[in-house]
Amino acid sequence: MELGAFSVSLAVKDIHASVAFYGKLGFTEFGGDIAQNWIILKNGDVTIGLFQGMFERNALTFNPGWGQDAAQVDPFTDVRRLEELLKERGVAVQVSNTADSESGPAHLMLEDPDGNPILVDQHR
Numbered sequence: 001m002e003l004g005a006f007s008v009s010l011a012v013k014d015i016h017a018s019v020a021f022y023g024k025l026g027f028t029e030f031g032g033d034i035a036q037n038w039i040i041l042k043n044g045d046v047t048i049g050l051f052q053g054m055f056e057r058n059a060l061t062f063n064p065g066w067g068q069d070a071a072q073v074d075p076f077t078d079v080r081r082l083e084e085l086l087k088e089r090g091v092a093v094q095v096s097n098t099a100d101s102e103s104g105p106a107h108l109m110l111e112d113p114d115g116n117p118i119l120v121d122q123h124r
Helices: 015-024 079-088
Strands: 005-012 028-033 038-043 046-052 059-063 106-111 117-122
Touching: 005 015, 015 038, 015 046, 028 046, 079 106, 079 117
Parallel strands: 005 046, 059 117
Antiparallel strands: 005 059, 028 038, 038 046, 106 117
């Protein structure tokens, strides 16, 4: 099961303070829109997303169809197929919008046994 690029999505209280802090650790802006309270930062192959007011908790994030450099990869396993495989394996999916369309962007959310959120967020 190929989940795609991995990152950590951090729920932050002050996105500007968080960008400044992670900048001191060597992270640079890679994508997102700080005016919309979300930004993607990179330091080498490490990617973190900062989200103010969007998530209640930090989450592990996977992006099907993307490599760690955010370049598109082909072939890739569509999030709808990933959801089928997860359900076949007995994994409960808490949130999903995969039924809204047959292809393209969609997401699902599940939790590990300790309650840590895992977001599978397909952008293509």
